[in-house]
Amino acid sequence: MANAQTTGAAKNIVIVHGAFADGSGWETVFKILTRRGYRVTMVQNPLTSLEDDVAATERALDKQEGPVVLVGHSWGGTVITQAGVSSKVKSLVYVAAFAPDAGESTLDLAKTASPSPENGILPPDDKGFIYYDKAKFRAGFAADVSQEKADYMYASQGPIAVKSFITPVTQAAWKTKPAFGIVATEDKSIAPDLERSMYKRIGAVVTEVKGSHVIFISKPEAVANVIEAAAKAAAK
Numbered sequence: 001m002a003n004a005q006t007t008g009a010a011k012n013i014v015i016v017h018g019a020f021a022d023g024s025g026w027e028t029v030f031k032i033l034t035r036r037g038y039r040v041t042m043v044q045n046p047l048t049s050l051e052d053d054v055a056a057t058e059r060a061l062d063k064q065e066g067p068v069v070l071v072g073h074s075w076g077g078t079v080i081t082q083a084g085v086s087s088k089v090k091s092l093v094y095v096a097a098f099a100p101d102a103g104e105s106t107l108d109l110a111k112t113a114s115p116s117p118e119n120g121i122l123p124p125d126d127k128g129f130i131y132y133d134k135a136k137f138r139a140g141f142a143a144d145v146s147q148e149k150a151d152y153m154y155a156s157q158g159p160i161a162v163k164s165f166i167t168p169v170t171q172a173a174w175k176t177k178p179a180f181g182i183v184a185t186e187d188k189s190i191a192p193d194l195e196r197s198m199y200k201r202i203g204a205v206v207t208e209v210k211g212s213h214v215i216f217i218s219k220p221e222a223v224a225n226v227i228e229a230a231a232k233a234a235a236k
Contacts, residue, residue, distance in 0.1 A: 010067040010090050010234035013040045013227060014060050016083075018074025018097070019047060019160035020132045020141065021214075025153070028220040033227060039064075043076075047160040050078065050167040057083040064088055069230045070173075072097050073216060074190065075160065078106045084173025090234035092177050093227050096184040096213055099198040102175075105168045109198065110190075116140070118188040124162040131159045140188045144211050144218040153214075172202075179204040180230045182215060182223060189213040205229070 013033055017023050023042030030040045043060045045053040057079055061068060067090040072080035077097025084092050098106050115121075120136025132141055137157075138150035145153070181199035185192050185208050199206045207226050211218045 010069050010231045011037070011039055012064045012066055012068040012088075013038050013231065014043060014057070014064065014068050014070050015040065016043045016053070016057055016070070016072040016076035016079045017045060017158075018072075018076045019130070019164075020157040021073070021153070022156065022158050024156075025214060025217050029216050029224050029227070032220060032224040036224075036228065038228075038231065043079075045076070045079065045158070047075075047158050047164065049161055050082065050164050050169070053079045053164065054083045058086065061086050061088050067234055069093060069227060069234060071095060071227055071230075074098065074213065075106060075164065078169060081172050081174060082169045084177055085171045089173065089177060091230040092174055092179045093230045094179065094181040094195075094199065094202075094204065095223060095226075096182060096187050096190055096195060096215055098190070099174060099179070099181070099202050099204075100169050100172065101201075102170060102172045103168050106165045108168070109194065110165070112197075113191040113194040116188040116191065118143075121189070128162050129159040130162055130165070132157055140213075142212055142214045142217070143186065143188065145214065149217075174202040174204070178230070178233055180226055180233075181206045182226055183208045184213055184215040185210050187211075187213045187215075205233075 118140040120133030181204035
């Protein structure tokens with residue numbers, strides 16, 4: 001792969017993780033992209049509300065010098081849809097992610113597809129937070145990583161406030177920014193057909209990769225390649 005320093009591509013990559021996770025799962029993608037000359041920043045979402053996660057992303061964007069490729073996984077797709085209106089953001093990458101329109105919430109989209117039997121998203125607890133069911137975590141979330149890895153991911157999962165899922169975005173960055181979408185064809189947390197329909201609606205350049213919802217862990221090279229394609233497109 002050509003180095004970002006020599007292609008004129010956007011050099012800054014900001015990655016927004018999804019629910020039940022944190023930024024550490026992106027370590028291999030981070031290493032691949034930094035070897036190729038990109039500056040990569042991981043947003044650590046508080047997962048307490050859409051507004052809080054968008055604010056965390058905006059703080060990361062404020063620190064960037066130059067154009068940015070903004071990447072979102074799963075719930076992170078909703079976050080980048082709102083935060084991506086920043087003038088620094090030149091392209092968007094949706095990785096097995098939600099892509100709402102203005103006035104839509106994540107739940108609005110989720111309700112348009114029947115959940116798989118492996119999906120283990122639990123109802124909110126008495127504090128208003130949603131967790132992933134331990135019994136279904138590997139099959140529903142991370143089927144193509146080792147059991148040991150899945151056990152650690154479950155133990156370190158980030159619960160998300162239910163109000164995050166029911167809050168509509170007020171702006172949709174994909175209406176004015178080029179978008180790229182990765183369909184995880186074995187995804188049991190978001191139906192692959194829902195990913196396809198969302199990406200079609202937003203006019204994304206679509207890449208299908210065989211893997212689970214955590215495709216960025218199981219197929220990091222393929223995910224990094226799409227992010228780099230978005231970075232190069234941003235330079236045109």
